[in-house]
Amino acid sequence: MKKLDYIENSPDKHKQNIQPEEQKQFIKEIKNTKVIPINEELECTLNHGSMSSSISKRLSNIKSKLLSFNSERMTTDLNNRYTFIRNVFLLLCFQSVTSIVFAVIALLNNKIENFIKDTNMLIIIASSTLGLIGLLMLVLKRIFKFSILKWIIFAIFILAKSILAAYALVVTLSYDLIILDTTYCGVCLSLAIYSIFSKIFFENKAALLIALLSCTIIFVVSLAITQEYYIRMIYIYFGILIFSIFTVYDIQLIAGGRISEFTYDDFVPTSLIVFIEIIAILFYIAKLLFKPI
Template sequence: MAEPPTYQQATNVPPQGYQPGYPSQQPPYPAQGYPSQGGYPAQPSPNTPLVIPGAAAYPSQPPQQPQQPYLDPQGNPTQNAAETGSAWQDDSGFTGNSFSDKAIRRAFIRKVYLILMTQLLVTCAFIAFFLFYHPANRWVKMNSWFYYLSYATFIVTYITLVCCPSVRRKSPGNYICLAVFTLAFSYMTATISSYYDSEIVLIAIGITAAVCLSITLFAIQTKVDFTLCSGLLFAGSMVLFFFGFACIIVYATIGPNYILRCVYGALAALLFSLFLAYDTQMLIGGRKHELSPEDYIFGALQLYLDIVYIFLIILSFFGGKD
């Protein structure tokens, strides 16, 4: 009688251990074992691109650096050049990389001419008051000390605004200083105008407006760069300065000389017309030198002085009534 099959034969389960005919149970590693270095493989760096089988690898993104504050040539932190439109500016008000944005330039020009028109309106109001209000006209002529006081105020405020960039760029101190300067110089101009007939003053104002408008339009559209003529303007200023001393000596020794006065007035008118063209191109930009958008007070100040000086020079050609 045959013996019944065992449990392993009935269930067709191979016995424990290695049996011939079955696949090898040896691990799929090389016979030599692990490499001699051992340990886990090196971890990839954070900048190593992630490679996915069957997909293109994404390019690695460089780590973003924190934005550093913009520094001027002296190492002082300042505003970003892309926001202000000016790479840097020195204490003299000149820069070689201003107005990179046209919108900044237009806003700067609009602000300067708005300030300039306000100054000219104040000056015209002073002149009209002293011309047509006779008690004020008599008071001005009898109290010359106030003219010299206003002249001293004009000198102090002008030097402060021109030589101190921290003053002319910081609001509201720059507006206050400019207002004091405008009032002092307007009083001086009105005092000088009070010695002339009202018709002559009105004619001089009209001629000044026409001359300044034509020079401004010429300076804007011409290809001639007047900002390169700073040396010529300095030489002309020195000639006019010493020629004025010569006129004073002639006046003290010989007396008034109409021809000498006309020559002096013509030279002064020509010089300040060149200054007006120079300052206009500095304001408009696109030249060798141009003003920073932060110097709107400086730009309005220079244009105002040029225009008023041209008016006084034209007025001197007519001769006073006193």
């Protein structure tokens, strides 16, 4: 027993239990460190830091945060970042194609044209359906985890959107909507092709350059065909260009894990929610820019 007491009270053991001051300080700092999710960090940066800075600083903060998103959490056995971005752009392109097809069919077929004009309830149902789907995408994102259900919602969304596009065309008798959808379809298709070739190296600057080039090419071709609508074409060009820029950034945000419920398998709801996200971002940027400094 005495021997054991001697061992327990030995100076060597007492020295081993004494932690250096540097080690204590290091452990204390680790315990006090707070890990902030990147989506909360973005919100904090935009809500607090951006409000007290100049307009250029606000835009700089937004840009730095947009470029910082990169998530390994979203990778699944079926999809990665490359396939996710590619599929989203292809689905966006498909949405525009269906709107164009429905609009052209309605314009060429007198029976369908008259039916759409005379059936106001159809337009109300289509508008309400889009609003309901938009609400579901905002508050019940987990509903898109069901494979069959998400494709049903996707089909209903496209149908409602195409009906509204056809209604707008037959009422206004203007080709602006077709030019709009054609231009946006071309931009999304170009970005999808770029994502196929770039794969994991999909980069914002190159994507924005491709969006600019494809939008400009389609604008020039459309302007050559319909020269009498050149003023409208200019408005459409800049509108689609701005929309395409935010499309690239918004998809990059979602691909970086901004929506915690999504993985890279959720490219279907992403192709739907991107419109709502872009509208929300535009309003938020306007709020930042026009808020008094």
